[in-house]
Amino acid sequence: MSVKTSVYRHIVTEGTHYEVGRALGACFREDRELMAFLTSPFMGASPLLPAAAERIMEQFEQYCPGLNQEIQGFADETGVAAEQIVFYYSFYHPSVYCSQAAFSTGTGEGCQTYHMRTYDFGWEDAPYNQLLLSTTRVKGKPAHTGFALQLFGRYDGMNEEGLCITTTSGRTKPAMTEAGFIFPGVVRTVLDSCATANEAVTLLRGMPISDFRNILISDRHGSIALAEIAGACKEIEYYSAATANQRQLVVSANHYTLPPMQSHNLQLMHNSRVRAELMQSSLSRENVEMDMLNAMKQLAGQSYPQGISCHHYREGLGTMWSAICDNSAGELHICFGSPTINPWRTFGLYSPPGIREYQAKLPDEPSDADFWCNTL
Known part of the structure; x- marks a missing residue:
């Protein structure tokens, strides 16, 4: 290694x-x-x-x-x-991989929403990947914190309204043939413009998007939305806030799951199926609901296939960072590098202006024989 x-x-x-x-x-x-x-x-x-x-x-x-x-x-x-x-x-972006999940329970003051994601890609960092967490407070817009892409776009993030948005690649190395926004502009637009998942859905329905992407959105009120996009084809499922005795969990890896989008699955990597099943089974257990934050950290902090952290950087699928948003508290729990060997840190939206550096370790190892195989 x-x-x-x-x-x-x-x-x-x-x-x-x-x-x-x-x-x-x-x-x-x-x-x-x-x-x-x-x-x-x-x-x-x-x-x-x-x-x-x-x-x-x-x-x-x-x-x-x-x-x-x-x-x-x-x-x-x-x-x-x-x-x-x-x-x-x-x-008019190359594919990255990633895993994401959003969980909510209860309503009103008792509502809890947690939204997690891992960003998985290769060792290619500067200048392509700036490894830059950006807290931006623009006058007249909700303040937000998220990882920057090309400085102005965002891979992911949460704003001060408690709205969180993350993405995963829906198709490996797709051919972009249509005009429209790619995910960095979409994510930044949602963070700057929306306060609820419902508002984000309305925006996405009308926004021209040409990406092949799964977009997961959650808000502090407990609503969750999953948008699956394949070029000009777009399907969005909206899950309104659960009642007091209900909970809801939505997960997404690197394939499409909504019924109308199944025909767009040209490949379903074994590792994508395993990661999605792990998130669904691990985060739906009754005993994790009382401490969802730590349950998500544990899931992200275990190496694949026991967890969703991957270390195949030379092959293009290694965990560059992990993030868990506590929508109600307005906090982002972030691990730079692999969470199996690096610490979690907590970020808010109101740190003083400036720039600070952190070091993180990325351990590389070869994947198993079936990691990349197509299961369709």
């Missing part, structure tokens, strides 16, 4: 969208490798033509107003053209 040590950062910014962008620029303008990545066409694509850049900016202004100003602030601070920022390519 080889072990790599990676550096994770937590950045806190606040102000108007433009001021947040300037603050991001001030933090990262001297990082030449990152700046080259942020201003180069994504994954070898051709540069955006002026008309395409204008059309994409109009889409962001419609669905996530203010984000263009954040990018402009960054551009002004770093001396680059806003239309060159790679984040605009999130309107």
Whole structure:
């Protein structure tokens, strides 16, 4: 087994969208490798033509107003053209894997909602993966904390309204053939715009999305929504808050589960099926309800196949971080790197502006023979 040590950062910014962008620029303008990545066409694509850049900016202004100003602030601070920022390519992203689950019980003051996810990918970190936890407090928008992608997008997160959103890849290495938002822009838009799962569902139904993605949403009131998307095909299941004596659990790995989406499962990896079954069985036991937070930590903290933590970084499926959101308390419990050997840390939404670094270990090992096999 080889072990790599990676550096994770937590950045806190606040102000108007433009001021947040300037603050991001001030933090990262001297990082030449990152700046080259942020201003180069994504994954070898051709540069955006002026008309395409204008059309994409109009889409962001419609669905996530203010984000263009954040990018402009960054551009002004770093001396680059806003239309060159790679984040605009999130309107047309390679697959990552991941596991996610949301649990709620009770209603009103007695409601408890916990939302967990692991982000699983390869050892490829900077500059592609910034390993950056971002707390953003934009004037007029709900404050939120989540992992940043291309600085302005989000892999996941929770906002001050107690709304949490995470995603998993629905299909391995899909061909993107349609115009629409990719998950970093979708997640950021939901965090900036929505207070409840119902509001998020309404937004997703009307938003053009071209990704192949499973999106799980929960709120502090106990409502949960699962959106499964395969290009232009979109199916959303909404679960309203449970009654006082009920509980509900929704899990998602790297395949589609809603009946209308079954035809889009071109592959169902053995490891995806096992992770989904583990989450369902482990988190539905009656004895875990009283301490769901620790039950989720234990599940994430055990190596596959006993748990959902994976260590196959060289193969592209290793746990880069794990997060558990306590929607009611407004707290994110986060483990940088593998939770089998790294500590959990608690983050809120009101840390002072600035940036802080953390180190984490990522232990690599080969997968078993059946890990990647197709079970369809």
